[in-house]
Amino acid sequence: QVQLVESGGGLVQAGGSLRLSCAASGLTFSSYAMAWFRQAPGKERELVAAISGAGSSTNYADSVKGRFTISRMNAKNTVDLQMNSLKPEDTAVYFCAAARGVAIKTTANRYNYWGQGTQVTVSS
Numbered sequence: 001q002v003q004l005v006e007s008g009g010g011l012v013q014a015g016g017s018l019r020l021s022c023a024a025s026g027l028t029f030s031s032y033a034m035a036w037f038r039q040a041p042g043k044e045r046e047l048v049a050a051i052s053g054a055g056s057s058t059n060y061a062d063s064v065k066g067r068f069t070i071s072r073m074n075a076k077n078t079v080d081l082q083m084n085s086l087k088p089e090d091t092a093v094y095f096c097a098a099a100r101g102v103a104i105k106t107t108a109n110r111y112n113y114w115g116q117g118t119q120v121t122v123s124s
Helices: none
Strands: 003-007 010-013 018-025 032-039 046-051 058-060 068-073 078-083 092-100 118-123
Touching: 003 092, 018 032, 018 092, 018 118, 032 068, 032 078, 046 068, 046 078, 058 068
Parallel strands: 010 118
Antiparallel strands: 003 018, 018 078, 032 046, 032 092, 046 058, 068 078, 092 118
């Protein structure tokens, strides 16, 4: 079956960096668009960044543009999220998600598979 396993979360001070990684198995990875979503307490899950199947197209939430970078290595079935200049408002559980089809999707209901999430906490 399909599995998405996130790693790399943790506690960091404001202004610091973290790199999240998601390892996928059980799917033809390059045939799936991938994304990172996040959910803070009391808030809806929101798209952080998405990437197309070949990695040629990306999409970012306005709140993270210029600070976060999504990338993927299809040879290794991994998708990463490099997070720089972190702010306390970035604190959330971050989820990796996979959607059938190579085109980017920007809404959670278009994604077929989800990881268990990894906590990111940014202290002020």
